[in-house]
Structures are given as structure tokens and as C-alpha cells.
Amino acid sequence: MTETLTPALGPATGGPPLSRLADDDLELLLLIRHFELTLLQLYGRGELNGTTHTCLGQEYVPVALRPLLGPADFVFSNHRGHGHYLARFGDAHGLLAEIMGREGAVCGGVGGSQHIHRDRYLSTGVQGESLPVAAGVALHLRRTEPGALACVHIGDGTWGEGAVYEALNMAALWDLPLLVVVENNGIAQSTPTAAQMAGTVAGRAAAFGVDHHLVVSADVDEIRTGLAPLVARVREGRPLVVEFVTHRLGPHSKGDDTRPPEAVRAAQENDWYARYAQDHPEHFHRFDGPARALVRGVADEVAARPPSRWSPCA
Ligand SMILES: Cc1ncc(C[n+]2csc(CCOP(=O)(O)OP(=O)(O)O)c2C)c(N)n1
Numbered sequence: 132m133t134e135t136l137t138p139a140l141g142p143a144t145g146g147p148p149l150s151r152l153a154d155d156d157l158e159l160l161l162l163i164r165h166f167e168l169t170l171l172q173l174y175g176r177g178e179l180n181g182t183t184h185t186c187l188g189q190e191y192v193p194v195a196l197r198p199l200l201g202p203a204d205f206v207f208s209n210h211r212g213h214g215h216y217l218a219r220f221g222d223a224h225g226l227l228a229e230i231m232g233r234e235g236a237v238c239g240g241v242g243g244s245q246h247i248h249r250d251r252y253l254s255t256g257v258q259g260e261s262l263p264v265a266a267g268v269a270l271h272l273r274r275t276e277p278g279a280l281a282c283v284h285i286g287d288g289t290w291g292e293g294a295v296y297e298a299l300n301m302a303a304l305w306d307l308p309l310l311v312v313v314e315n316n317g318i319a320q321s322t323p324t325a326a327q328m329a330g331t332v333a334g335r336a337a338a339f340g341v342d343h344h345l346v347v348s349a350d351v352d353e354i355r356t357g358l359a360p361l362v363a364r365v366r367e368g369r370p371l372v373v374e375f376v377t378h379r380l381g382p383h384s385k386g387d388d389t390r391p392p393e394a395v396r397a398a399q400e401n402d403w404y405a406r407y408a409q410d411h412p413e414h415f416h417r418f419d420g421p422a423r424a425l426v427r428g429v430a431d432e433v434a435a436r437p438p439s440r441w442s443p444c445a
């Protein structure tokens with residue numbers, strides 16, 4: 132029997148009260164949270180191979196984006212992509228099977244945590260790799276399926292990759308329906324953003340004449356209201372960089388947290404999970420236990436499956 136970790140519910144002092152969520156948004160947030168906590172536990176027990184990067188603390192980003200994206204849109208994810216996948220497909224069984232190399236894996240178990248392809252969803256662990264690909268897909272969409280867009284998630288540290296600027300340049304020149312979502316958690320592995328980024332994300336977008344929208348809130352409804360008209364403009368060929376100021380709650384990958392205690396404390400204080408539990412305790416507790424139990428059931432069921440098989444000819 133797999134037990135999930137109990138997340139710390141410390142004092143949440145990071146901001147104004149959060150709006151009460153729709154049930155399905157809360158369920159998705161909690162699914163992602165407990166999925167990620169369970170993964171760390173499975174790794175800790177040596178039940179998984181390879182590596183993983185959880186999106187603990189950042190779950191609200193893909194949840195807020197979810198209704199703004201449709202099935203015709205492409206989503207390009209990165210190394211920290213489980214929440215992106217779950218927000219798109221809700222398929223915890225397929226994702227965990229992929230990570231555990233079990234039957235029913237989304238990509239036959241050869242992609243693992245970071246390299247997933249399903250329909251119009253693609254993730255890569257190579258920083259910056261997806262930007263030019265997403266720009267190319269956005270060009271194709273503009274020509275063949277007007278109104279659809281390509282959404283690409285990157286971190287703050289990925290602004291050190293030249294491919295980002297080549298893609299922004301073409302996106303601006305060619306009026307591409309490209310939505311660049313930056314999850315700025317203030318750190319890249321062990322390097323604080325302030326130690327590696329001159330200027331700002333906003334300034335860099337402006338250098339290419341690309342619109343920039345800053346999101347400092349973790350309030351799903353508020354984020355959506357602000358983004359909806361901007362995403363509609365992306366669909367008309369006006370590329371956009373949306374920068375979320377967010378917090379990495381956990382380590383970079385598994386046991387590799389090099390941050391000073393005050394940085395970890397700041398992330399905990401800003402954690403939407405603790406804040407929501409404080410602001411809406413009845414709603415939170417009605418859904419938190421079931422989400423935890425659901426993921427525990429997924430983990431037990433998937434762990435009992437036979438190994439996945441993959442053939443290049445299949
Ligand atoms: C081209 C490339 N260089 C280095 C790495 C190793 N690496 C993986 S994640 C990471 C940090 C990424 O930081 P950021 O873009 O801020 O995303 P975050 O991990 O904070 O979500 C690094 C250096 C990589 N995956 N790809």
C-alpha cells in the first residue's frame with residue numbers, strides 16, 4: 132500500500148485571500164499536488180528510476196490556463212511538466228505508468244517524466260528546445276488552422292538559451308499565434324535568477340516588440356480573467372509572453388535543494404495549497420482527502436502492472 136506524503140500546512144501569509152474555486156479546478160489542483168508528492172515518495176523508496184522535477188507550488192499555472200486552451204492548440208512542455216500534462220488530459224494513470232515504465236504508459240515507457248508526446252502535447256527536458264519548434268508549429272497553424280495557437284512553457288533560467296530569442300524574433304516578424312508561458316520561480320536548479328539574468332523578461336520581450344503580461348497572483352479566476360482577452364489576441368497572430376511570478380516549493384528535482392531556509396520559507400508562505408486551506412477550509416478539506424486517496428489508488432494500481440513494452444515498429 133502506497134502512502135502519500137502529508138504536505139506541510141504552515142502559515143500562509145503570501146497574499147490576499149484566494150477566490151473560492153470551482154470544484155473541478157480544486158480537484159485538478161489537488162490531483163497535481165498529490166501526484167507530485169507521491170512521485171517524490173516513490174523515488175525516495177527507490178521504486179522509480181531516472182529523475183523527475185515536480186511542479187509543487189506551481190500547479191495553478193496550467194490549471195488557470197486550462198479553459199483558455201482548446202484541443203486544436205498545441206502545448207509544449209518542459210522538464211517540469213507533470214502539471215501541464217494532467218491539466219490537459221487528467222490522465223494520472225497513463226503518466227505514472229510512463230514514469231514507472233508500466234503497461235498503459237503514454238509513450239510506452241521510453242519517454243519517462245520529461246519526454247511525453249500525446250496528440251498535440253509534447254514535452255522535452257532540453258531547455259529551450261521547444262521554442263523554435265513551437266514557433267514553427269504556430270506558423271503552420273496560422274496557415275492551416277487559423278484561430279489555433281501554440282503554447283510553450285519555459286522557466287526563467289531558460290532565457291539563457293539563444294533559441295528563445297530566435298523564436299521570439301520570428302514570432303514577432305511573422306505574427307505567429309505563439310503563447311510563451313514563463314514560470315519564473317526565481318531559480319534555475321541552484322542558480323538564483325538575479326545571479327544570471329541581466330534586465331528582465333519584460334524587457335527582453337519588448338526588445339522584439341512582443342507583448343508581455345505579468346502575473347503575480349495565484350488566484351486561478353483572477354489570472355484567467357486577466358489572460359482571456361490577451362490569449363484571444365494571440366489567436367489572431369499577436370505573440371505574447373506571460374510571466375508568472377511563482378514559487379518552487381520543492382527541490383529542483385529530488386533531493387537537491389540548495390536554497391537557504393528563508394527562500395524555502397518564502398515559497399511555503401506563498402503556497403496556494405496552504406493559502407487555500409486557510410481561506411476556504413471546508414471546501415479544501417472536502418476535496419483534499421479524496422484527491423490524496425485517488426492518487427494513492429493510482430499508484431498502487433500502476434505499480435502492480437507488468438512492465439511496459441515498446442517497439443519502434445509498433
Ligand atoms: C540545454 C540544457 N541545459 C541544461 C539542462 C539541465 N537543466 C535542467 S532544468 C535546469 C534549470 C532550469 O531552470 P528554469 O528554466 O528556471 O526552470 P525550473 O527548473 O526553475 O522550472 C537545468 C540547468 C537542460 N535540461 N538543458
Ligand SMILES: [Mg+2]
Pocket residue numbers: 286287288314315316317318319320
Ligand atoms: Mg526557474
